[in-house]
Amino acid sequence: MKTKQPIDAFARDLPPEIRESVYVGSKAKYDKRLDSLTQSFAAPDDIRKLAGQIKQHTLENLPEYLGSAIEKLEGNGAKVHYAKTGDDANQIILDIMRSVNATKLIKSKSMVSEEIHLNKFLEKNGCESIESDLGEFIVQLDDDMPSHIVTPIVHKNRKQIANTFEKAGLGDYNDDPQTITRRARSFLRNKYIEAEVGLTGGNFVSAETGRIALVTNEGNARFCISANKTHIALIGIEKVVPRDKDLAVLLNLLARSATGQQLTVYTQFINGPKSEAQPDGPENMHVIFLDNERSNILGSEFKEILRCIRCGACLNVCPIYRQSSGHAYRAVYPGPVGAVLSPLLAGKRYPEYADLPKASSLCGACNEVCPVDIPLPELLLRHRNKAKREGIKKASAGTPSMAGWSVLCSTPAMWKTSLRAGKAMDYISLNLIPVPAVQAWAKERSLPPFRGGKFRKWFKDRQKNK
Amino acid sequence: MLATDRVTGTQVQLMMTCLCDTFFDSVAQATVEVLEHVGCTVEVPEAQTCCGQPAFNSGDWDSTRKVARHTCRTFDSSKPTILPSGSCSHMISHGYDLAFEKEDDLSTAQTFAKSSWELCDFLVNGLGIESWPGRFDAKISLHRSCHTRGTQTYQSAVKLLSSIEGVELIEFDESEQCCGFGGTFSVAYPNTSVSMGKLKIEKLTADKPDIVGAVDMACMMHLSGIANKQGRQFNKLHVSEILMKALRNAK
Structure with missing residues (x-):
């Protein structure tokens, strides 16, 4: 069917096998999430709401908590940097690498590094930047983009991955998952040893102690900061939480919401660089707090989106994501969270992404599963209203204008006339009515028989006969 | 919304919703009969049209408010207004808050919201009905x-x-x-x-x-x-x- 919305067109043209992969993966994660939450907690919904309050409280007082986190991190021996933009963050990373004469970097999974396109930037500047998370590694080999924030290659099947490995010179074609994993592992072992700098993200930073909490399932983040002397942690400013004990709430929700695990296989707490009290780890630790539009979001009607802990539950449950896949969203963050966040992260290029918030039937499933209770449907609605106020055509393409309709609905005499006139619809083939919205409806859907005003008449007659 | 904040009683108004006004008269009829069975007297204000949701979801909140204001004027907020639709009643109880967030007449919209109920919600939580006969x-x-x-x-x-x-x-x-x-x-x-x-x-x-x-x-x-x-x-x-x-x- 014809459509003016890019995500709808992407869904229409999506190869069925990709839709199937995304559907199966999403459904499995959704089901496991529900099981693991209800098995562990009597009132999972209350914990979700508490986590939302913790994150919201932190956001309302972010300058204080961020200030405290920085102070503690510095006290622990880390060097702290603030990056206003993605470009700034990239430059800081390059400068750190140059300061230790490094050209090789190994990184664990970090959505923020995707957001600032770090790999491309480092490559352009003569540095090697290797992804060590298996999914991200495959994405990198393919020069592809992650299509999910937790499971980046949910859109690929093992045959495609086997082809990728063969092309990259990682052995002959073999689509056995264990073989693929083993080959990636032996390739990456050397990379861990060769790298001079290890880069990680940070899931949470405690303002109380400066402790960074980092979760992975592959243990790759630990490897990234084991063999080298310099650790860079790249973290969005919204990742701060007030106290260590808040992690008890948030870590309990993160893995359950993301993959249905009670806890990820590895949970690390990083307290600073190598010191007397901490004999292992890199000698230099740099923490880069990235703003990249986050301060602006904090001051806007969209601030609740900064509660997000990147679990991907809203993607997994979203029926539009399931139909269209993550790449449909043309941005690093797909699904409901992406539809809210990506236009905001685009800054001045907001209009280019103003159609994303339309990718929702506003069913509210995303809010229901969100571990920090982000009112996603409300934020999507606010975007639609913003786009309307700013006259951004891309957002409203394919949506009928409501101006005339609102006059009709606020003028009872006109409304009643239309209740009679509507009868004509029964006698005309809908496919012949040259109104795009009618065409879009009627191609694969009939309308019920028009019965305008019938109830009003029934009710009046009934009152008369009483 | 807490049950205690809401307007209830047996003198009720029916908001049939635009879809029942145009296509599904049998649903509006059944709603009247159900309400009368539980002892309600039902009024159907003539001037009613739509809750405004199509414009709201499209992002056109000026148009939304135009329709919502008409709806708030049409119904008497001192009596319960019953809708045979979870979606339209959600629009009134939650959507109006957002659409009128910065408006002087937010409280008018909120007052109406407190009197609006989806049918099943009203039967169970408004009237305290626990089971259905027949x-x-x-x-x-x-x-x-x-x-x-x-x-x-x-x-x-x-x-x-x-x-x-x-x-x-x-x-x-x-x-x-x-x-x-x-x-x-x-x-x-x-x-x-x-x-x-x-x-x-x-x-x-x-x-x-x-x-x-x-x-x-x-x-x-x-x-x-x-x-x-x-x-x-x-x-x-x-x-x-x-x-x-x-x-x-x-x-």
Whole structure:
């Protein structure tokens, strides 16, 4: 069917096998999430709401908590940097690498590094930047983009991955998952040893102690900061939480919401660089707090989106994501969270992404599963209203204008006339009515028989006969 | 919304909703009969049109407010207003808050919101009805209708229907998933919307229910519209119609 919305067109043209992969993966994660939450907690919904309050409280007082986190991190021996933009963050990373004469970097999974396109930037500047998370590694080999924030290659099947490995010179074609994993592992072992700098993200930073909490399932983040002397942690400013004990709430929700695990296989707490009290780890630790539009979001009607802990539950449950896949969203963050966040992260290029918030039937499933209770449907609605106020055509393409309709609905005499006139619809083939919205409806859907005003008449007659 | 904040009583107004005014008169009729059965006197204000949701979901909040103000004027906020739709009542109780957030007449909209109820929510939480009399022999898969999330509508509908002798509510897979209607989403995203609808029909009818039930005719219009085009119609009833039929079978 014809459509003016890019995500709808992407869904229409999506190869069925990709839709199937995304559907199966999403459904499995959704089901496991529900099981693991209800098995562990009597009132999972209350914990979700508490986590939302913790994150919201932190956001309302972010300058204080961020200030405290920085102070503690510095006290622990880390060097702290603030990056206003993605470009700034990239430059800081390059400068750190140059300061230790490094050209090789190994990184664990970090959505923020995707957001600032770090790999491309480092490559352009003569540095090697290797992804060590298996999914991200495959994405990198393919020069592809992650299509999910937790499971980046949910859109690929093992045959495609086997082809990728063969092309990259990682052995002959073999689509056995264990073989693929083993080959990636032996390739990456050397990379861990060769790298001079290890880069990680940070899931949470405690303002109380400066402790960074980092979760992975592959243990790759630990490897990234084991063999080298310099650790860079790249973290969005919204990742701060007030106290260590808040992690008890948030870590309990993160893995359950993301993959249905009670806890990820590895949970690390990083307290600073190598010191007397901490004999292992890199000698230099740099923490880069990235703003990249986050301060602006904090001051806007969209601030609740900064509660997000990147679990991907809203993607997994979203029926539009399931139909269209993550790449449909043309941005690093797909699904409901992406539809809210990506236009905001685009800054001045907001209009280019103003159609994303339309990718929702506003069913509210995303809010229901969100571990920090982000009112996603409300934020999507606010975007639609913003786009309307700013006259951004891309957002409203394919949506009928409501101006005339609102006059009709606020003028009872006109409304009643239309209740009679509507009868004509029964006698005309809908496919012949040259109104795009009618065409879009009627191609694969009939309308019920028009019965305008019938109830009003029934009710009046009934009152008369009483 | 807390039950204590809300306006209840047996002198009620019916907001039939634009879809029942134009297509589904039988649902509005059943709603009247159900309300009268439980001792309500029902008024139907003539000037009523629509709650304003199509414009709201499209982002056009000026148009939304124009329609919402008309609706607030049309109904008397001192009496309960009953809607046979989870979606429209959600629009009034939650959507108006957002649409009027920066307006001087926010409190007018909120006052009306406190008097508005979806039918099942009203029966159970407004009037304290715990079970429904009569008989209706059918296996029913009840579509949740997404805008009832966070409201008492779905639980109330389940409570009433499952208390009817002969009714068997059947469980089906992916009950949390949307049917794909979504107002103007259905025409702005026709491909995605129809694909979602086909999947929903498959799940709703997997166990061969006698009836597919809903608390919202919008979802039903979309789903039966698709089924009809595919030549595989299913029996559909709004929850008010099931309640009414159960009553009739008792007589």
